[in-house]
Amino acid sequence: MNSVRLHFPNHEHVDLALQPGATGLGRDPDFDRGIAVVQPDQDAFIRIVVDRRGIWMTVSEGVWGVHVNGRPVQSLACLHVGDSLHVEGMEIVLTRESVSGDAADSDAGIDLDVLPVVPHPVLRGVGGPLHGQALPVSARDSYCPVIDLAAQSGLRMLDAGECIFVQASPETGTFEVNGLPVTEALLRSGDQLRLPGGQRLIVESPRTRASRAPLPEMDAVESPEPQAKHSENWSFLWILLSAVFIALVLLAVLWFGA
Structure with a gap:
């Protein structure tokens, strides 16, 4: 829920x-x-x-x-x-009702020691000196400003692929995710993180585009294309017969009229 x-x-x-x-x-x-x-x-x-x-x-x-x-x-x-x-x-x-990154299941199914290969999310500042700024969270960079900012607030932040893992140090105690105090959390797109200093950050990540369903193959027997060609042939034949009939009528009028 x-x-x-x-x-x-x-x-x-x-x-x-x-x-x-x-x-x-x-x-x-x-x-x-x-x-x-x-x-x-x-x-x-x-x-x-x-x-x-x-x-x-x-x-x-x-x-x-x-x-x-x-x-x-x-x-x-x-x-x-x-x-x-x-x-x-x-x-x-x-x-x-519940924090998406609860401490009970924050590590479930994710290996934090393996570098993710999916597009990593960003943290966008809401209010404060970082308002509007998009801060990438990347495990591939030797220096990441937002991870350093979290470390200054006593938080451990790791790039977990489509998610962000955040853990508070024993000295820090708790931090807020979606308005609730937690000690560690797995942040997903749309979650809001509030650092102990008061800075608010919202998780934004590219969503995987839904794969398009393949179009059903059409049976050659049920294809309307042969029917179209068949009707086209009959139309041309009727036009040709009408032209021949009109020509014969005109010829008869000219012949018998003379």
């Missing part, structure tokens, strides 16, 4: 699961400065839309003080799992 949900780290508010479609979030009367799901015809602070394009947030008109990862949002924002939202002074973390 990897459904997207809203987690309230500094509040006793229960987590809210986001269903596909639009979800309006307004004031919750049962909690002090709480957030609750409201009906489409009710007033909402923000509305979050989950569809095949991703996760989008719209801010209602007249609502102020909405921030995503520390940046103010006035109308529209594209969200990622792991983003930190602030609405009405409350922190909300967009997360999943």
